[in-house]
Amino acid sequence: MSVVFLSVSLLPKFPQVYVGDDVTLICNRKKEIKPTKWFINGIQQSHQDYLMLLTTVTPKNNGVYQCEQGGSMSDPLKLTVLGMNTILNVHNRLFLMIFHSFSELEPHAQLSPSIGGAVMNKGEGRNLVLQVDDDLKDWACFALMGESSFPLGVNLDEKAKRAVILVALKEAERDTLWCKKKGTTLRSNAVTLKMTELMVMLVPPAVPVLQGETVALRCVVWGSPKLESVVFYRNQTKLRSSPEGTYIITNTTQDDNGKYSCRATYTFTHISGEAEQQEGDSDAQELKVV
Structure with a gap:
């Protein structure tokens, strides 16, 4: 009888995981074995797929991860998300108590879309800009x-100390992108782009939202028709209607976390002055404040 050795692997294979990264844990790449049991710090989780996606991670995701398939338990994988240890609000100023220096807590370079947010249509191109202080x-x-x-x-x-990377999503539903300095463990932040095939898109920011920031969620319709009305939802509960197509959240907190979507009523008036109104719903997109 052969012995099956299981392992939990981390993708992307980051040497350090930073706050805001999206990472995937894979149980030995055995898709055909169902269900897969997952344990975090010894506590069984409800998740049963061989693949576990962790989005916009924070130190709350720190822990020891294990999986079980066919009665065999994997070796443990310790996940450590580098970030702030404690945030104290004293006299309306933030004082940070950390175990590491800031240079160790933050990515060495910045990667961000030149325009647009985290959601794009199938086949659409998007430029990402990498900015670094060195060569x-x-x-x-x-x-x-x-x-x-x-x-x-x-x-x-x-001359501008930056690089441009063109990305197009053709098949994958999501794409995580990052840059790395050769021969070192230094890297940029990771950016995750998501694909939709719907006419209507709810577009959150492509970079993590920090507590206290103001964030704009945009409801965009492919082809740029005239928006007649837009209704925004959080966890399928109606928030409000807006003719502008933008939902603003000020002074964000973790209470704002959730799945946001929108329903748009629109008219392609630039094609025909007598065009009929159309309606469509977006995919739900996650907003996570860190």
């Missing part, structure tokens, strides 16, 4: 699509 020649960028990582082409602008 860009030593940096390479990658994309995680499903369970496979691929290198990306990088267009360098050395």
Whole structure:
């Protein structure tokens, strides 16, 4: 009788995991074995898929992760998210108590979309901009699509100390992108882009939202028709209607976390002055304040 050795692997294979990263835990890549049992710090979870997606992680996700398939238990994987240990609000000023220096807590470079948010239509292109303080020649960028990582082409602008990366989503529902300095463990923040095939999109920011920030959630319709009305929802509960197509949340807290969506009524008046009104719903998109 053969002995099956299970393991939990982390994708992308980040040397450090930072606050705001999206990471995937995989139980030995055995898709055909169902269900998979997951344990965090010895406590069984309700999740039963061989793959566990953790979005916009914080130190609350720290712990020891194990999985079980066919009665065999995996070795433990310890996940540590580098971030602030404690936040104290004293006289309306934030004082940070941390175990590490700021340079260790934050990514070494910044990666962000030049325009647009985290959601895009199938086949649409999106430019990401990488900004670093050192030599860009030593940096390479990658994309995680499903369970496979691929290198990306990088267009360098050395004078501006930045690089531009063009990304298009064709098949994968989501794409996590990051850049890394060759021969080191230094990397940028990770950006996750999500694909939709719907006419209506709820577009959250492509970078994590920090507590206290103001965030704008946009309801966008492919083809840029005239918006007649937009209704925003959080966890399928109606928030409010808006003719502008933007929902603003000021002074965000973790109470604002949830799945946001929108329903748009629109008219393609630039095609025909007599065009009929149309309606459509967006996919639900997660907002997580860290």
